[in-house]
Amino acid sequence: MAYDLSFAKDVYNKSEMGHWIKMCMQCGVCAGSCPLRAHWQHSPRQLFQMVRAGKRDEVLKSSDMWMCTSCYNCIVRCPRELPITHIIHGLARYAETEKAVDPMQPTRRFAVEVFWKNITATGRVGEAMLTMRLYFQDGIGAGIQRGLEMRDSALGMLKTRRLNPIPFRGKIKGYDGFTKMLAKAAELEAKLENKA
Amino acid sequence: MADAHAAGQTILVVGGGISGLTTAVEAAETGYNVLLVEKDPQLGGRVAQHNKYFPKLCSPVCGLEINFQRIKNNPRIRYLTLSEVEEIQGSEGNYTVRIRKNPRFVTEACTGCGDCAAVCTTEVADPFNFGLNKVKAIRNNHAMAFPSWYYMDPAYAKTDEAKQVAKICPAGAIQPDMEASVIEEQVAAVVWATGWKPYDAEKILPYGFGQYANVTTNMRFERLASVYGPTGGKIIRPSDGKEAKSVAFIQCAGSRDHNYLPFCSRVCCLASMKQATYVRDQYPDSKVTVFYIDLRAMDRYESFLQKTREDANISWIKSKPARIEEDANGNPVVIGENTLTGERYAMPFDLVVLATGMEPHSAVDAKVPSDQASHDEYGFVTGGVLAAGCAAAPTDVASSVQSATAMAMKAIHAAVKRG
Ligand SMILES: Cc1cc2nc3c(=O)[nH]c(=O)nc-3n(C[C@H](O)[C@H](O)[C@H](O)COP(=O)(O)OP(=O)(O)OC[C@H]3O[C@@H](n4cnc5c(N)ncnc54)[C@H](O)[C@@H]3O)c2cc1C
Numbered sequence A: 001m002a003y004d005l006s007f008a009k010d011v012y013n014k015s016e017m018g019h020w021i022k023m024c025m026q027c028g029v030c031a032g033s034c035p036l037r038a039h040w041q042h043s044p045r046q047l048f049q050m051v052r053a054g055k056r057d058e059v060l061k062s063s064d065m066w067m068c069t070s071c072y073n074c075i076v077r078c079p080r081e082l083p084i085t086h087i088i089h090g091l092a093r094y095a096e097t098e099k100a101v102d103p104m105q106p107t108r109r110f111a112v113e114v115f116w117k118n119i120t121a122t123g124r125v126g127e128a129m130l131t132m133r134l135y136f137q138d139g140i141g142a143g144i145q146r147g148l149e150m151r152d153s154a155l156g157m158l159k160t161r162r163l164n165p166i167p168f169r170g171k172i173k174g175y176d177g178f179t180k181m182l183a184k185a186a187e188l189e190a191k192l193e194n195k196a
Numbered sequence B: 001m002a003d004a005h006a007a008g009q010t011i012l013v014v015g016g017g018i019s020g021l022t023t024a025v026e027a028a029e030t031g032y033n034v035l036l037v038e039k040d041p042q043l044g045g046r047v048a049q050h051n052k053y054f055p056k057l058c059s060p061v062c063g064l065e066i067n068f069q070r071i072k073n074n075p076r077i078r079y080l081t082l083s084e085v086e087e088i089q090g091s092e093g094n095y096t097v098r099i100r101k102n103p104r105f106v107t108e109a110c111t112g113c114g115d116c117a118a119v120c121t122t123e124v125a126d127p128f129n130f131g132l133n134k135v136k137a138i139r140n141n142h143a144m145a146f147p148s149w150y151y152m153d154p155a156y157a158k159t160d161e162a163k164q165v166a167k168i169c170p171a172g173a174i175q176p177d178m179e180a181s182v183i184e185e186q187v188a189a190v191v192w193a194t195g196w197k198p199y200d201a202e203k204i205l206p207y208g209f210g211q212y213a214n215v216t217t218n219m220r221f222e223r224l225a226s227v228y229g230p231t232g233g234k235i236i237r238p239s240d241g242k243e244a245k246s247v248a249f250i251q252c253a254g255s256r257d258h259n260y261l262p263f264c265s266r267v268c269c270l271a272s273m274k275q276a277t278y279v280r281d282q283y284p285d286s287k288v289t290v291f292y293i294d295l296r297a298m299d300r301y302e303s304f305l306q307k308t309r310e311d312a313n314i315s316w317i318k319s320k321p322a323r324i325e326e327d328a329n330g331n332p333v334v335i336g337e338n339t340l341t342g343e344r345y346a347m348p349f350d351l352v353v354l355a356t357g358m359e360p361h362s363a364v365d366a367k368v369p370s371d372q373a374s375h376d377e378y379g380f381v382t383g384g385v386l387a388a389g390c391a392a393a394p395t396d397v398a399s400s401v402q403s404a405t406a407m408a409m410k411a412i413h414a415a416v417k418r419g
């Protein structure tokens, strides 16, 4: 069987930090380090091998790269110094630009529909609204049920002042600069995408 | 041809491990004078600490003993223990070296009777056994050590008791007021055979060595299995003395890893295969598990791997473990991903042995003249001076001996050419 290297090459060139995947020696340290490994379908190690084996659809449609919580355990331990966390986020982003991702993928939905709107509207994350939007993403009934399920955690966070119940109103200082920065980033990204 | 003048020249060999011993014996038996300088009290280096040799699984004691006999019987070899080269000046054919001789506090009159150790009340952690047991402050590494003269720890030499102990020595060999001295020698060539030291396993934080009693290292395991070692050769675990019947070996512990030693030490895979046989031979109902990235039975050792593979009670798991935890019974639990099946495992063992690699002595502390020698990025000598065995590259005894013989030849060339 001949290997089709076109997908791997695409990832090396277009996915952020993707070229590092070449350096993986398949040792398995990342998989054993990941606190969420039980919930991943494939470990980072497997995902990287799938990229190299040209398994385009399996990789791009997989939910794996949406499972990373950026704990950085794998990065500090990888014997080959692969920036695994960043590679994983890069793959998620790459799958998004390739329009391969299921729009209902929960992490993607949260990122695109809730988080991005929340932070760009005011310039900072407002936890109260962010949580509300996330919970009520699928309608009022589902929202109330999720809220009840998470009650203890929410109360605990309130008590330890990790959740501010008062919604953030207005805008951050220097909001204009913030939006200009975002616009510039979008422009640079569009340029990159055109080039690629 | 070696003329009379050249043969009158002296070759300095720094380091008295298997490599230095070989260079010394080969050069001397060809007719040259040799000065062998060893920093430790007794010769043999790391090999003296091994329980058995792969691949033949014989005792290293006999291999060393042959070399010791050749040294003893050859008037052309002078050896200095507890000594270090302080400075080297001059160039090939004509060096002046300054050597510092640290005090042994025991003279060559010592017969090795052990009367002194019997009355000595001070005990210290035994460096020869990596601190796994306590020994007397005046002692011998073990019964077969060479030279067999006892030695005394400097701190102990200062005590009143040391003076009393000196009085009971039947040979009158103990001198607690012995001082260091510096000597100067003329030599024609220098061979560096300063060897290696085990990588410091405490640096590998996820494996918890130093934190968990039942996580040990391969060099400690050699001592644990040796009849001259801290347990008289019984393989028991440090925390509670329980027989270690389920033992895991973790390959590349701190090796081939950019966080620690980036290179492969080439012998630790074979060392673990050898050590697996220690466990299997001692306890027929034991089980051994080897975790590896890939097994490197380098050179002509493939058959040794095949032999260990035939034992169904040794399992091989292709995986570099991510971390070790400890369960309520003091068992180390090895955690990682089996890379052939994709399964995550958490397996408890009686004892875990970290197969740590070799760090060179040379660049770090052996005082190889940096203006002459070139080193690779890890500190192994690559050129500029003559280097034998593990001072030049991590390797096994057979290749160390080969390279040491080659260095004897090169040193002789230098003596003849410039003599
Ligand atoms: C766990 C383990 C098991 C192994 N088992 C085997 C085996 O079964 N078979 C095999 O073939 N190989 C084995 N090896 C490899 C073997 O240990 C080496 O090949 C061997 O020790 C190399 O000998 P050497 O003389 O080059 O270095 P060393 O043995 O390190 O000797 C160097 C000597 O130089 C001295 N020295 C250092 N610095 C100075 C200085 N500045 N001045 C004076 N003296 C100095 C040291 O004190 C030491 O005596 C094993 C290695 C490991 C890690």
Ligand code: SF4
Pocket (backbone or CB within 6 Å): A023, A024, A025, A026, A027, A028, A029, A030, A031, A044, A045, A048, A077, A078, A079, A080, A081, A082, A084
């Ligand atoms: S830890 Fe690094 S080298 Fe090992 S499998 Fe994961 S990415 Fe590859």
Ligand code: SF4
Pocket (backbone or CB within 6 Å): B251, B252, B253, B255, B256, B263, B264, B265, B266, B267, B268, B269, B270, B294, B295, B296, B355, B357
């Ligand atoms: S010899 Fe084996 S254990 Fe040692 S570094 Fe090389 S591959 Fe790893």
